[in-house]
Structure formats: structure tokens, C-alpha cells
Amino acid sequence: MQIIDYYHCGRQAHWLEQIKKSDWAAGQYLYALLSGNTFKDLVGGRSTVLMLTDGGELISFCTYAEKDDIQPTELTPWVGFVYTFPQYRGHRYMGKLFQEVERRARAEQVREVYISTNHVGLYEKYGCEFFQMMTDIVGEPSRVYRLRII
Numbered sequence: 160m161q162i163i164d165y166y167h168c169g170r171q172a173h174w175l176e177q178i179k180k181s182d183w184a185a186g187q188y189l190y191a192l193l194s195g196n197t198f199k200d201l202v203g204g205r206s207t208v209l210m211l212t213d214g215g216e217l218i219s220f221c222t223y224a225e226k227d228d229i230q231p232t233e234l235t236p237w238v239g240f241v242y243t244f245p246q247y248r249g250h251r252y253m254g255k256l257f258q259e260v261e262r263r264a265r266a267e268q269v270r271e272v273y274i275s276t277n278h279v280g281l282y283e284k285y286g287c288e289f290f291q292m293m294t295d296i297v298g299e300p301s302r303v304y305r306l307r308i309i
Contacts, residue, residue, distance in 0.1 A: 160218065160252075162259045165193070165208035174210060177217035181242055189222070189240045202226045202239070209256050219243040219252045223260050228295040229275050229303060236264065238274045238306070257285045257306070264308045274304045282306075 165174055171193075179190045189208070192198040199206055203225025211219040220242055227237035238260055243252055264272050274282055275295060279302070287304040295301045 160211060160213050160255070162255060163210050163212055165210060167207075168210075173215065174212075174217065177210075178208075178220060180217075180244075182245070183242055185240055186220075186242050189220075202237075203235075206236075208240070209259055211252055211255050217244065218247045219256055221253070221256050221260070223263060223272075227273070227275050228297075229273075229293045229301060230296050232293070234271075234273050234303075236267075236269060236272055238272055241274070241276075251284070254285055261306070261308055270308055272306045272308065274306070275301045276304065277302060 165171060168174060175190065175193055178186060178193065181187060181190070189198070192201060193208070198208075202222065206222060206224035208220060208222050210217055220240065222237070222239040224237050224239055225235050227239040238257075241253060260272055273290065274287060275293070276282065282304045285306070287306045290303045290305040292300050293303045
């Protein structure tokens with residue numbers, strides 16, 4: 160298994176088709192943003208998509224972005240679009256992507272990374288802590304977690 164960056168992988172068309180196979184509405188939205196070349200317009204020019212792969216198979220993906228669905232806010236960066244394909248769930252593969260997020264954040268001297276979600280009990284497994292309730296871009300309440308970077 161390896162972690163690759165969508166924008167620096169050299170096989171964007173292949174990985175885009177893999178993301179399209181996601182059975183999750185937000186995964187389809189990410190596919191639309193990437194295929195329409197509008198992802199960075201929405202979440203910031205330095206943002207990227209991290210993918211845990213095994214050969215040509217996509218196991219998990221997430222974004223590491225300047226912005227997410229809590230806007231406007233001074234909080235940055237964000238992990239978003241967190242997804243693991245059903246056949247790979249239960250093995251904590253997302254943890255490998257979180258390690259990469261932590262590595263990148265440390266390199267950028269970032270002290271906290273944020274996640275907007277309605278899940279309870281999922282991100283705590285990866286060291287995240289509930290931060291506060293905030294309103295997302297469609298006006299819905301969202302739980303915001305933070306991952307402290309040591």
C-alpha cells in the first residue's frame with residue numbers, strides 16, 4: 160500500500176475513475192469537482208486529495224485543504240471527503256491517511272487540523288477531539304473536530 164497525491168500522481172484519469180466508484184454522495188461531489196477542475200477554486204489552491212492505494216486499487220481517500228464546508232472561517236487546514244471503500248472498512252486504513260496529514264501539517268508548521276462531520280465516535284479513533292458546533296455552507300449544524308499536531 161502507498162499514499163499518493165492526486166495532483167502529483169501522473170495517473171489522474173485512472174484515480175478519478177476510482178473516486179467515481181464511491182457509493183457516497185460526497186464522493187460523487189468530489190469527483191465532479193475534480194473532473195470539472197473546480198476543486199481548488201472551492202477549497203484553496205494548495206489543497207490536494209490524498210489516496211491510499213494498493214496497486215491500481217483505491218482503498219481510501221481524503222482531502223487536505225485550506226477550506227472545507229465550514230465557510231467563512233479563519234480555521235485552516237481541513238481534512239474532508241473522508242472515505243474508505245466498503246470492502247476495506249474495519250482495518251483502520253484511514254489512519255494511514257491521517258498519518259500523512261500529520262506529516263504534511265508538521266512540515267507546514269501547522270498545529271491543528273480540522274474536520275467537519277456529523278459522525279460521532281469515528282474520528283476520535285484517530286486522535287481527534289470535538290472542538291465545537293459550527294454551521295456549514297448549506298446552513299446545517301456540523302460537529303467540528305480538531306487534530307492537534309505534536
